[in-house]
Amino acid sequence: MDSILNEKIMDVQDIKNRFGIIGNSPLLNRAIDIARQVAPTDISVLITGESGSGKEVFSHIIHSLSARKHGPFIAVNCGAIPEGTIDSELFGHEKGSFTGAHDARKGYFEVVDGGTIFLDEVAELPLGTQARLLRVLETGEYIRVGSSKVQKTNVRVVAATNKDVFDAVSAGKFREDLYYRLNTVPLKIPALRERKEDINLLFRKFIADFTDKYRSPSVQLDQSAQQVLMNYSWPGNVRQLKNIAEQIAVLEKDRNLSAEHLLNYIPAEAGSTLPMRVQNQSKEDFSERDILYKVLFDMKKDMTDLKKLVAEIIQNGGNTANIQANPNIINQLYRDIEIPGGNTITQADPHQIIIHQPGSDKSFSMMDEAEEVEESLSLVDKESDLIKKALKKHKGKRKLAAQELGISERTLYRKIKELEL
Secondary structure (H helix, E strand, C coil), X not given: CHHHHHHHHHHHHHHHHHHCCCCCXXXXXXXXXXXXXXXXXXXXXXXXXXXXXCHHHHHHHHHHCCCCCCCCEEEEEHHHCCXXXXXXXXXXXXXXXXCCCCCCECCHHHHCCCCEEEEECHHHCCHHHHHHHHHHHHHCEEECECCCCEEECCCEEEEEECCCHHHHHHCCCCCHHHHHHHCCEEEECCCHHHCHHHHHHHHHHHHHHHHHHCCCCCCEECHHHHHHXXXXXXXXXXXXXXXXXXXXXXXXXXXXXXXXXXXXXXXXXXXXXXXXXXXXXXXXXXXXXXXXXXXXXXXXXXXXXXHHHHHHHHHXXXXXXXXXXXXXXXXXXXXXXXXXXXXXXXXEECCEEEEECCCCCCEEEEECCCCCCCCCXXXXXXXXXXXXXXXXXXXXXXXXXXXXXXXXXXXXXHHHHHCCC
8 A cells, every 4th residue: 555655656746847846735746646647538627726826737737648648739728819709719710701711710629639728717718619619528529610511629628717617607607518528527726825835945946947047146035034935825826926036036136035025025915914014104093084084074964963953943933842852863962982092072062072182181172163143135245245156166267257147257347346356
């Protein structure tokens, strides 16, 4: 039993050496072993994994270890081909079958006959193309665009996607029968954050390659920098790690990297466990400002409610029954509001706001010392007020103000002089 296990591990290691795969994660070894076992068959394989995790490498493993290894191999990014031309690209077209089809053209399934086709981002295929692909998988038959002649092909399909295909099936964006036909053998590539033990190995390999390529001094990571690499979630997976290694090899002047150096190259992310630099303005300042805005908006709403209540009392001939019927409106006008820092804002009445400081008997009162003024009924005052509002609205432009008031510009000029505005 031990000899069989050791033979399997050696096989996996040989594949790693041949295809340049770095890492010893159990999840990675399991994925390689599945690819090794399924390669000699003609079974369709669906490779799933996040963008940048290395799905295309596994398609090369499957093809290279299969009986088709001497046949053609082609990788097609289904998401990069426009919907109107995807059928022509995959299955070919006849001359004159659509605008611009000046000559007949072979599709990928015809060109790769006897080999392997890798359909990357297969979940991006239109539903019509999915039906054509299903027919190829089940019968090996296809029809060129603009033709009625059925053609045969002997192609092995390896598909890949970074989406949850089952969710796409539930949403009606992917055919259920095609999903089960492709998913004969599912092969999941682990994300980089799921194989943390491999991150430092990969980084050292990439940094060594790039320092050699650009003939720059070697780079060393201290313990804190290694911890930063481990704690980051790597949403771009191996591709992102490789890009950051290349940036450091080219740009970084200090070749002994600490966490502080590394954070200059790793983008910040929400909920990260990475150490963060302290900003000049604290988070509490933002919270206090936001709460003060809310307080002011609530006070404005309270004043509106109070005005409505007073209007109801006046309409009822001074009857105060509505006050008892609407106690919430009154209660909202007498409340204490806590804000960060321990200060308390109290609204004592509609015209008074008191701010209390913690640990002190002192308080600061802001009074709205508005006095009731009897509204003027003078036509001259009303006319003057309307002209002022029109001029203010149009920023002093008399022509626009006159149009707003429905008078001529000359009349407006005369009124301004008469009213000494």
